[in-house]
Amino acid sequence: MKEGHNSHKHDFEGSKLGMWMFLFTELLLFAGLFLLYSAFRSKYSQEFHSASAELDRMIGTVNTLVLLTSSLTMALSINAIKSGRKQASLLFQCLTVSFGLVFLVNKYFEWGAKINHGIYPNAPELLQRGKGDTMYYGLYYLLTGIHGLHVFGGIILITIMMILTLKNSINREDYVRLENSGLYWHLVDVVWVYLFPVFYLIR
Amino acid sequence: MNNNAKSSGRTAIYIATWICLLALTALTVTVAGMNLGKYGALTSVLIASVKASLILLFFMHLKYETLLLKAMLLGTIATIAVIIGLTFFDVGIRY
Incomplete structure (x- = not known):
């Protein structure tokens, strides 16, 4: 058991490094999409300006606060397991998942309202408005959609971590899987920190 | 304690x-x-x-991580900055 513990220690460093390398590829993925956005923004600045005024700043701000708070509860859940407080860790993981769900429900209503107004990819009403608006909303659905998928993935991941914590497979000695899930969750938060001003605030 | x-x-x-x-x-x-x-x-x-x-x-x-990890992140950010910077040399002139 003691030997196993020691070899685990080396694994912790390795698996954290591996997780970060995966996160770098995620950063490059989103950076590419942001680049696409800014290139088209400079081409269709007038259209992007007026289209972004149609987004609901309120719902964007609420979702920002929800996601930032979920990052806090995620960090607190790791802190709790490090000092052996299993129940507290489970509670914080559960809160993180709940905030993630709130974020997705808000997104559902936001997208729903836009789709009801006839604004969705390839919608006749949107195509009539011209290339600039089509590009803006195409990028809006693409970026917030891929980000939403990441939130959904994070929710599944943390739910699995909750089960593992419940089974004591994640404990105060061995919590690197929870830590890596946390890194993933925080990165999804970092991406939203940029998505929020880019789509909702910059006009 | x-x-x-x-x-x-x-x-x-x-x-x-x-x-x-x-x-x-x-x-x-x-x-x-x-x-x-x-x-x-x-x-x-x-x-x-x-x-x-x-x-x-x-x-x-990240504040408490090794220099290796910090350097790797900086490398990633630098790569992104170069890609964005070079694209805008082009886009900025054409549009």
Whole structure:
């Protein structure tokens, strides 16, 4: 058991490094999409300006606060397991998942309202408005959609971590899987920190 | 006991980080309402970068990580900066 513990220690460093390398590829993925956005923004600045005024700043701000708070509860859940407080860790993981769900429900209503107004990819009403608006909303659905998928993935991941914590497979000695899930969750938060001003605030 | 003190110290850091993030969100929304024109975009991205740095440094513990990891992240950010910079040399001239 003691030997196993020691070899685990080396694994912790390795698996954290591996997780970060995966996160770098995620950063490059989103950076590419942001680049696409800014290139088209400079081409269709007038259209992007007026289209972004149609987004609901309120719902964007609420979702920002929800996601930032979920990052806090995620960090607190790791802190709790490090000092052996299993129940507290489970509670914080559960809160993180709940905030993630709130974020997705808000997104559902936001997208729903836009789709009801006839604004969705390839919608006749949107195509009539011209290339600039089509590009803006195409990028809006693409970026917030891929980000939403990441939130959904994070929710599944943390739910699995909750089960593992419940089974004591994640404990105060061995919590690197929870830590890596946390890194993933925080990165999804970092991406939203940029998505929020880019789509909702910059006009 | 020592472990407990460490743990509550970390909790305090996390909560302070969170409060800063909320304050910066309020700031960026307020600034966006002032319609600064071209500078508005720049300010928004700058504030977002401060928020992202706070998340990376404290929530993701980058502050306490090895030099290797920090260098790798800087390398990634530099790569992104080069790609974006070079694209805008082109886009900026053409449009």
